[in-house]
Amino acid sequence: MSIFNFPRINIKGLMAVNVGTANNDDYSNDVFPPGSQYAGQPVRLADSVNVQPLMYGMTDDEWITWVQTKGTFSDPPAKTTALQMARSEGSTATADAPTYLIPAEWNFYGDMGLTMMGVAVQGVTDPDKIIPDYLLSELQTATLSFNNRPDQTGRSTGMLIDINPEDPSNSQIFADFLSLQSGNSFLFSGKPSKAITRWINFQRNVNLTGPNGAAASFQCVIPLSELQGQPILDGMPNRSPSGQPLAGVVCRMVMFRSMQGINTFNYPGDTWFDQIEALYAKKGLNPTYVQLQGTIAPWFEGEMKSAPTGRYLIPGTNTIPVPAGCRANGPAVALAPAIATIDPVNYVVSIDLSASLPEKYAGSYDPMETSTNPKYDFGTLCLDIVYQGNTTTIASIPYTDMDNDKTGWLFDFPFDAGLLTAIQDGTLAISSPTYGTLLYESIYYVVSDQSGVYAEQDTTVATTSQFRDYGADTTEISFTVFRKGAIDTNTPLALWYYDTTPNQQPGNRQPLMLPYTSGQPISLPVDSPGNRLITAVPATYSLPPLSYGQFSLLTFPIINIRILPNNVDYSQYYVNPEDPQPVGNELLTFDVIYNEVLRNYYLLYPAMSMRIPLNDPTYWNDAEMAGRLMQRISLDYWALSEAMPRTRDLSASRRTLLTAWCLKFFGNTNAPSPVV
Incomplete structure (x- = not known):
């Protein structure tokens, strides 16, 4: 059930997504041009298998200059696959012609941070009147964030980390806090579970291309243990209608219409390269801003954390043609999956279409503009039940009404009691008189x-x-x-x-x-x-x-x-390699840990060096900094926003190597915990 539970608190706003882009390898379908030392090799900056940068014979300084500069490459095939559409910006590729790229892509200095901007409550669905008046009043002006404090000293603790940076299929949201704030106080705040990409859809928008036309869903929960004594519990039921005890709150978010400040729509051709090169010259940021729509609801014992559950509707072969004059990722769009539930007591079918319905962008490519991306009106849309060869329409879906923001794009349709058997045993479908069945229920x-x-x-x-x-x-x-x-x-x-x-x-x-x-x-x-x-x-x-x-x-x-990867033997660098956590010997110098571990993060994730350069031993050759490093790379920090590296791709053998180097400053494994 999850987000189908009542009451539902429905939100909408913007999210700044400040991912770093050098690790994505989006240009690996382009190759180095004829005549170069690496002619024919794919344009890649990261060896994500071995977690190392690809240097192409350059020094660190040469590489840093090269990746931030427009270069000429060749032999690009058409970029039409989902893997390329996931993140690629700035390519001017055409078949059998030279192409120009900035290898570091569109946000080299991104720090992986997520910041919600004006994500405000749009409406509350509370048919059973569970929420007390005082809390309902505060909810109506509340905003959601990843902030750790409700005042001006608060900072966002959210971040977006890819499992595999070469593939868009699985991004993760880590955060120390998910907080709903009214005025100068939190209605709730606590550490959420990890949220994971669901239902990534590159055909979400009929008038945006590349990643700008994509969308995905995320869901997390805050357990009850994090919420004790907080106002939100006054508005939560103690048990579900079927008797499961309250276990916390769930938050489902849909992100769509991704757009950077320096985008290829407003800066076509060479102007995009000029803008990005000028930005990188001052180590500036070009985050993408996504529209965010979501729902907060009670979470009960036994329910899943990272995905809504119910009856599963998936896209069929029928599609909606992209209208003339629009630019999209292909000639047609399909609805993304939907989840439905049945209330057999009150005779209500509920369906979550927050991830499903396409938009038609009509704006000026200003990422802060949110009112110019309405739902695409492709005609009548119906919720049907197919049973024993007969199709009955349960309801017409008012999907073009943007007032649905107030109800989170969750629709609750009452049905006649006589349809209960058909709805329970039949097949749910979303259909259009013009385009036929767009979503149909999968048994599994x-x-x-x-x-x-x-x-x-x-x-x-x-x-x-x-x-x-x-x-x-x-x-x-x-x-x-x-x-x-x-x-x-x-x-x-x-x-x-x-x-x-x-x-x-x-x-x-x-x-x-x-x-x-x-x-x-x-x-x-x-x-x-x-x-x-x-x-x-x-x-x-x-x-x-x-x-x-x-x-x-x-x-x-x-x-x-x-x-x-744990494919390198570092035992030569340890006083006693048999110790569970060995101490480094005289062979373990800063150069070793830089070449084996830190160079990857210094080059591919320069945001990590904006405060303390990862390549400069003078910053690290003392006990305090060694202690800080040892703490931040420990597994105890792994789920926290202050963990190093932010990318979570430090293997056990490399963690042992770094820790061994840190322990040299303390002489043994009983080093005191540093104060951070």
Whole structure:
């Protein structure tokens, strides 16, 4: 149920997404030109398998200058795949012609931060009048943020981190706080669970191209333990209608219409390159701003954290043509998936269309402008039930009415009691008289609450079933299977996986587990580093695509696993390599930790060096700074906004190496905890 629970607090605003872009490898379908030393090689800055920069024979200073400067490359194929549309900006590629690129892309100095801007409550849906008057009054002027304090000293603690920076399928939101504020006080504030990309859709907008036309959903929860004594609990029911105790609050967010200040719409051709080069000359930022719409609701024991659950409607083969004169990612758009639930007592069907309905952008490409992106009116849209060969329309959906912001684009439609059997046993569908069935109910909904995790390369074991998700401890991973909205532990699934790195040459489908049942722990080979994507289909269904290039990020269930490299033996640098946490010897110098670890972050993520340069040993050769580094790279900090590195791709062997260097300043493993 999750966001279908009452009361619902519905929000909308902007989110500044300040991701760094040098690690994305979006230009790896372009190649170095003939005559260059690396002619024919793909234009890549990051070896994400081994977590190292690709230097092309340059010094650090030469590389930094090169990636921020317009360069000439060649032999680009058409950039029409989802992987390229995910982030690519600024390319002037045409088939069989030279192309010009800034290798660091559009926001080299981004720090991965997320900042909500004017994300305000639009309306409250509370049919049972649970919320007391005083709280309802405060909610009507409340705003949501990742801030740690409600006053001017507060800062945003949110950040967006990719599991695999080469692939858009799995970004994660980390935050120390998710806070709903009214005036100078919080109505609630607490540490949320990790949110993960769901239903990334590159055909969301009929009049925007590339990543600007994309959308995705995220969901997190704040557990009850974080909310004790806070005003929001006065407006939450103690139990669900079916009796589950309150476990916290859930927040589902949809992000769409991504747009940078320096974008290729307002700055076409060479002007984009001129603007970006001038920006980089002063180490400036070019974050993207996304529209954000969401719902906050009670979260009850037993419900999933990272995804809404219910009856699952997926896009069919019918599409909506892009209207003449519009620019979009392809000639047609399809609705993204939707979730529906049935209330058999009050005879209400509820459906969440927040991720599904396309917009038609009509603005001037100002990222701060939010009123010029209305829903695209493609005619009548109906919610139907198909039962025993008959189709009955339950309701017409008023999807062009922007007042739906007040109800979070969740629709509650009463139905006649005589339709209960048909609705419970039949197939839900979203249809248009003009375009036919656009969404139809899949019998099965397969989803994982651990859909983006990390593992350590280990050649001493055949497989592992322990993965790092959102903290120091490891956990098992699994899929949950729903059949028409109810957990199904009987239907056998087949699990498959793809090796998705490097992005210009991913691997084909490989078998993993057959049969597989809901909730069963998953084991995966981890003998080599890189990224694996696991998917699941009912064993009686057709196979997922052989090629990852044909894999649908919109409808297939996924678990993304980043396997971090431990393929270098650092024992020569330790006083006693057998110690659980060894101390560094005289061979372990700053040059070693820079070449093995820090150079990757100094070059690819320059925001990390804006305060303290990662390449300068004079900043680090003292006990205080060593203590700070040791604390920030510890697994205890892994889920916090102050963790180093922000990208969460520091492997166990490299963490041990850095810690060994830090311990040299204290002489033993009982070093005092530094004050930060």
